[in-house]
Structures are given as structure tokens and as C-alpha cells.
Amino acid sequence: GKFVVFDLDGGDALVVSLRMTGKLLYGVDDVDERHVRGQILFDDGTALRFSDTRKFGRMAIVDAAALERRTALRRPKMPLHSSLGQEPLARGFTVAWLRALIGRRPRVAIKVLLLDQRAIAGIGNIYAIEALWRARIHPLRRAGSLRADEIERLHEAIRWALRKGIRLGGASRRDYVDARGNEGRMQREFQVYGRAGEPCPRCGRPIVRTVVGGRGTFHCPRCQRAPRL
DNA sequence: AGTGGGCCCTGTGCGC
DNA sequence: TGCGCACAGGGCCCAC
The missing domain is CATH 1.10.8.50 (Helicase, Ruva Protein; domain 3)
Structure with a gap:
């Protein structure tokens, strides 16, 4: 459960799987830096941070059209984030x-x-x-x-x-x-x-x-x- | 095809 | 207080 999909300019999508302890944080002051596994910096100086204590979470850039495609090519072999139901x-x-x-x-x-x-x-x-x-x-x-x-x-x-x-x-x-x-x-x-x-x-x-x-x-x-x- | 176990990691809560 | 174990919003890989 818990997938977050960001539609990006240009037809790609950023897919985040939070798994057990993943959190996306924006505009939070008291972030525990020890668990921040990545961040996206914006031009205005703000940041979206990915905090994940257990490191199970995943991020991927995928073709947004592939996410929309229903039923076709939903093979068990392909990465989960590109074959969601x-x-x-x-x-x-x-x-x-x-x-x-x-x-x-x-x-x-x-x-x-x-x-x-x-x-x-x-x-x-x-x-x-x-x-x-x-x-x-x-x-x-x-x-x-x-x-x-x-x-x-x-x-x-x-x-x-x-x-x-x-x-x-x-x-x-x-x-x-x-x-x-x-x-x-x-x-x-x-x-x-x-x-x-x-x-x-x-x-x-x-x-x-x-x-x-x-x-x-x-x-x-x-x-x-x-x-x- | 479907199931069960180990594994990936770190932290917390409980019994002793 | 300290230690060891079970368990935790999930999923992959392998053996059976």
C-alpha cells in the first residue's frame, strides 16, 4: 500500500513507495536528519524530504502513460511501480x-x-x-x-x-x-x-x-x- | 498457481 | 537497568 505518484512535466511520473516507515515531509522544521534518505530541492529554497527509518521505501521515475495502461503488460516480472493494479x-x-x-x-x-x-x-x-x-x-x-x-x-x-x-x-x-x-x-x-x-x-x-x-x-x-x- | 520462509533494515515494547 | 526476542502501515526471491 501507500504509493505516491507525482506527475512531472514532460510525461514522466515520480512514483514513491513508502513501505513500512517511509514519509514525505514538506515544510517540517524538526526533521530527524538521521533518517532522511533523499530530498528534492525547489527553486524557492524549500525542500521535499524522504525520511525512511527502515530503508524499505523506494522511488522511481516511470513513464506516466505506463501507469495509466490497464491490464496490458501487467507481468509479474516487471517492477511493481510500473505494474500497479x-x-x-x-x-x-x-x-x-x-x-x-x-x-x-x-x-x-x-x-x-x-x-x-x-x-x-x-x-x-x-x-x-x-x-x-x-x-x-x-x-x-x-x-x-x-x-x-x-x-x-x-x-x-x-x-x-x-x-x-x-x-x-x-x-x-x-x-x-x-x-x-x-x-x-x-x-x-x-x-x-x-x-x-x-x-x-x-x-x-x-x-x-x-x-x-x-x-x-x-x-x-x-x-x-x-x-x- | 499458491504458500511459506528468509531477507532487506531500524526501532520499540515486553518479559525476564 | 539490561538483554533478548517478537513484532512493525511492505515486498522480493526462492524452495516446495
């Missing part, structure tokens, strides 16, 4: 589109599919978890096992989770701040993420932590029924 908040992200995606990847665990940036761009671990809780779908369900009504709920839940995150300025669990250095408020509104043992906001059953796709995962064992494996 559908934008979940764009018009093209419809229930029919999601159904078609699931039709192409029926055997993958639904949470793994949500986190696949070549399929859908920009859903991170927190938002996948929150969306699946909202849609009442277990993270390990095979994508192809979802019924039509479940796909509709998931479609709505993805947009709900992402819009909420944007409206609240992001989730500042420990590192994240926006370009002005301000923390977000999404972390206060987590329904299940990071809440193992606490009651489900919907039914009261204790939230369970598991690992899916190598990432910490939270779900309600009553609202999100486990598939038979």
Missing part, C-alpha cells in the same frame, strides 16, 4: 471488476489477493483486515468461494476502509505522519486491527490474531467464519 477509489473499481478479478484468481486466500498490489493498488495490511471484518469474510477464504453478496459487501468495505483512513489522515501507529508532520487519527478507529483479545465491536466475541500471508492478521471468529480446509 486497479485503484480502489477510482471509477473502474466496480463490483463487476472485482468479481472478474476473483474469477481470475479463484484459489488464492482473499486477504492475500487484497494485498497483491498488481491486482489492486494501495490496500495495505490494516485496510485489508478492517475491510474483511466489515464484510464479515474470513481472511483465509478462497477468493473463488465468495458468494455474490459477499463480493458486493467486500467491494463496499474496501472503499469504506480506505475512505475512512483518508478522512482521518491515515493511521499513525508509530511512524506515519503526513507531509506536514501531522499524525493521523485512523488508529483510534480500528475495529479489529491490533485488538487481539478485545471484544468484537459487532458481536462481542474476543478478536483473534493469526498470521496470513506472512502478516499479522486480526478477525472475529464469530462474524468471520473460518473456511473448512
Whole structure:
């Protein structure tokens, strides 16, 4: 999740993948210089700085037209930043589109599919978890096992989770701040993420932590029924 | 095709 | 207080 795309003069685009601890900072006074990995200096003397404690973040200049190109040439081999999937908040992200995606990847665990940036761009671990809780779908369900009504709920839940995150300025669990250095408020509104043992906001059953796709995962064992494996 | 582990890095929080 | 371990808004590569 968390790609930032700058359209540049001349048809190129600067793509930034923030990964775990990347931050773009502009007009922030108290920047910890130890973690600044690069900066863009402007003619007016201001600077956009890229701070990234864990050094996982990446930047690349790509052909902007390549970013727009849908479906064609989206090979697993090519660099991720030039093969991003559908934008979940764009018009093209419809229930029919999601159904078609699931039709192409029926055997993958639904949470793994949500986190696949070549399929859908920009859903991170927190938002996948929150969306699946909202849609009442277990993270390990095979994508192809979802019924039509479940796909509709998931479609709505993805947009709900992402819009909420944007409206609240992001989730500042420990590192994240926006370009002005301000923390977000999404972390206060987590329904299940990071809440193992606490009651489900919907039914009261204790939230369970598991690992899916190598990432910490939270779900309600009553609202999100486990598939038979 | 899909999954699981290691790895890339640095920092924090917890149990002992 | 100090140490060691697990874990963290992500993704790549490899073996199975």
C-alpha cells in the first residue's frame, strides 16, 4: 500500500513507495536528519524530504502513460511501480471488476489477493483486515468461494476502509505522519486491527490474531467464519 | 498457481 | 537497568 505518484512535466511520473516507515515531509522544521534518505530541492529554497527509518521505501521515475495502461503488460516480472493494479477509489473499481478479478484468481486466500498490489493498488495490511471484518469474510477464504453478496459487501468495505483512513489522515501507529508532520487519527478507529483479545465491536466475541500471508492478521471468529480446509 | 520462509533494515515494547 | 526476542502501515526471491 501507500504509493505516491507525482506527475512531472514532460510525461514522466515520480512514483514513491513508502513501505513500512517511509514519509514525505514538506515544510517540517524538526526533521530527524538521521533518517532522511533523499530530498528534492525547489527553486524557492524549500525542500521535499524522504525520511525512511527502515530503508524499505523506494522511488522511481516511470513513464506516466505506463501507469495509466490497464491490464496490458501487467507481468509479474516487471517492477511493481510500473505494474500497479486497479485503484480502489477510482471509477473502474466496480463490483463487476472485482468479481472478474476473483474469477481470475479463484484459489488464492482473499486477504492475500487484497494485498497483491498488481491486482489492486494501495490496500495495505490494516485496510485489508478492517475491510474483511466489515464484510464479515474470513481472511483465509478462497477468493473463488465468495458468494455474490459477499463480493458486493467486500467491494463496499474496501472503499469504506480506505475512505475512512483518508478522512482521518491515515493511521499513525508509530511512524506515519503526513507531509506536514501531522499524525493521523485512523488508529483510534480500528475495529479489529491490533485488538487481539478485545471484544468484537459487532458481536462481542474476543478478536483473534493469526498470521496470513506472512502478516499479522486480526478477525472475529464469530462474524468471520473460518473456511473448512 | 499458491504458500511459506528468509531477507532487506531500524526501532520499540515486553518479559525476564 | 539490561538483554533478548517478537513484532512493525511492505515486498522480493526462492524452495516446495
